Amino acid sequence: MLGLICKSLEGFVRDQHGDLQWERIRRAARLPFERFEALRIYDDAVLMDLVAATGGVLDRRQSPLLEDIGHWICTHPPLEPVRRLIRFSGTSFVDLLFSLEEIEDRARIALPNLHLPQFRVELTASDEFVVTSQWMVPGAAAVLTGMLRAMADDYGTLAIIERGGLSQDGDTVIETISVRVIENTFHEPREFTLGGVR
Amino acid sequence: MSVISVETSTLDHALPMALLFEACGTVTHVGPTFEKIAPGAVGKGLAGVMNFVHPQLSGSCADVLRYSGRKLRVELRHEANIPPGEGLSTLRGTVVPLSDRRGLINLALGADPGVALKRHRLTSRDFTATDPMVDFLYLIEAHAMVLSEFERLSERLDQARTAAEEAAVTDKLTGLRNRRAMDDHLGRLTVDAGPAFGLMNIDLDYFKSVNDTMGHAAGDRVLEEVARILRQEVRSGDMVARVGGDEFMLLFENCADVGLLQQIAGRIIQRLELPIDWQGQECRISASIGITMSSYYDTLDAERLVSDADSALYASKRAGRARHSVARPVGECSMEPEG
Known part of the structure; x- marks a missing residue:
């Protein structure tokens, strides 16, 4: 797994709770280094230890913590490219939901070792969806729940987004999220422009 | 050959950056993305709408149709939202001949689409679904x-x-260079045989008794003070190194004046002999110094220089400490009176 994933957790802690808390978490997780390198490959177990240590130090249950991280990834200004890419992927919140199926492929072209979760999206009723994630560790659904809530807000869509159950198939963790879109344009979408890379 | 006709609204979905022109060259329709990038093209002549960069075409209808199927590099003359100081976006296009000598030019963003995407706030809505x-x-x-x-x-x-x-x-306690740095530097100077230089070996006198009677913390304080004094007594480019517990070496580059080094040595001894305060107590030390100059040697050998400066230093010790001596490479050492 690429360090970028752990580094986003590190970024969240440093930004929201300060460097001191990060230092405590780093020690609790027994990380032998001060910071994650985004492009270095780490063992999957490191992420598990890190999430457990973060929950312990911040005294928070893991799922709400991961939801907050997902929300932060989409709303934190230095990570604007993430929001921009998600917005560009679909012209509406429902488009975005279906584009989740392509996220893993897109990430793999750009960063082959990133290993993002694989998402499947099913329409279960005219305005109800079930998103299934498959990943090597639990937590993908919680992070995605936070991201989808932030993006629904971004699109001006009123939707109810809830985490569902968790099961395991060999080394793969399978989690679900249910999404019910109540109103597609509940309020004005947030402004976004593309190609702001320069 | 089968002929199809297509509604312009369908065309807009399939080719949102396309342009249609009449046989006379007048633009009759543009796609929605085209309109966003360069509004108001409809009704104008092709040459007034587009600048054909490569191949360079006049923009006359016949001229353009001859290039059907080939890649064109073009700019839109009336491109909107161009920031001050920037030029037109480069686009790509192909010409498709239609019936009655009419034609279609389908455009796409150039090799660097970022510029146009940002300028015109394009989103996925502005491209076909499979783009x-x-x-x-x-x-x-x-x-x-x-x-x-x-x-x-x-x-x-x-x-x-x-x-x-x-x-x-670097020596951690004093921040001076260490033996390794001095050896490296001296090694370089003796190999290059550049300008003359002087070498000074300093051994503190009575330092051991400060350490023994007042403790290592006092000793450390003295060493720091010695380092401070030595740094002040040399020019900024000269190297000062702590090469042993209470041994120091000074290297004076671009210096052939032994008299000057003797003066400096005298001044260093004078200053080191001033009492150094340690928690209200006075530490008293002095120093014995040996000097040698590169100009004394026909061929330079770092080890020989260090050993000669050492011999001069021990001559100072033998003569009663707190003084400096100059090496005589032939073997003898001359003693200078203290100070």
């Missing part, structure tokens, strides 16, 4: 991220290397 532009954007963003990560990484590596190098050649 790989979104994937391209993922690559652009990932590329920017990777580049900035590597920049930061190499910056950190540079800092770590500088710190490691500093640590390897």
Whole structure:
């Protein structure tokens, strides 16, 4: 797994709770280094230890913590490219939901070792969806729940987004999220422009 | 050959950046994305709408149709939202001949689509549903991220290397250079045979008794003070190194004046003999010094220079300490009176 994933957790802690808390978490997780390198490959177990240590130090249950991280990834200004890419992927919140199926492929072209979760999206009723994630560790659904809530807000869509159950198939963790879109344009979408890379 | 006719509204979905022109060259229709990039083209002549960069075409209808199927590089003369100081976006296009000498030019963003995307606030709505532009954007963003990560990484590596190098050649207590740094530097100077230089060996007198009677903390304080004095007594380019517990070496580059070094040695001894305060108590030391000059030797050998400066130093010790002596490479050492 690429360090970028752990580094986003590190970024969240440093930004929201300060460097001191990060230092405590780093020690609790027994990380032998001060910071994650985004492009270095780490063992999957490191992420598990890190999430457990973060929950312990911040005294928070893991799922709400991961939801907050997902929300932060989409709303934190230095990570604007993430929001921009998600917005560009679909012209509406429902488009975005279906584009989740392509996220893993897109990430793999750009960063082959990133290993993002694989998402499947099913329409279960005219305005109800079930998103299934498959990943090597639990937590993908919680992070995605936070991201989808932030993006629904971004699109001006009123939707109810809830985490569902968790099961395991060999080394793969399978989690679900249910999404019910109540109103597609509940309020004005947030402004976004593309190609702001320069 | 089967002929199809297509509604312009269908065309807008399939080719949102296309333009239709009449046999006379007048533009009759443009796609919605085209209109967003360069509004108001309909009704104008092709040459007034487009600048054909390569191949260079006049823009007359017949001229353009001859290039059907080939890749054209074009600019839109009335492109909107151009920031001050920037030029027109470069686009690509192909010409498709239609019936009655009419034609269609289908456009696409150029090799660097980022500029036009940003300028015209284009979103996935402005491209066909199968356009790989979104994937391209993922690559652009990932590329920017990777580049900035590597920049930061190499910056950190540079800092770590500088710190490691500093640590390897610096004496931790005094911040002076260490023996290794002095050996390296002296080695370089003796190999290059450049301008003359002088070498001074200093051994503190009575330092052991400060350590024994007042403790190591007092000793450390004295060493720090010695380092401060030595640094002040040399020019900024001269190297001052702590080469042993209470031994120091000074290297004076571009210096052939032994008299000057004798003066400096005298002044150093004078200043070192002033009492040094340690928690209200006075520490008293002095120093014995040996000097040698590169100009004394036909061929320079770092070890020989150090050993000669040492011999001069021990001559000072034997003569009663707290004084300086100059090496005579032939063997003898001359003694100078203290101060």
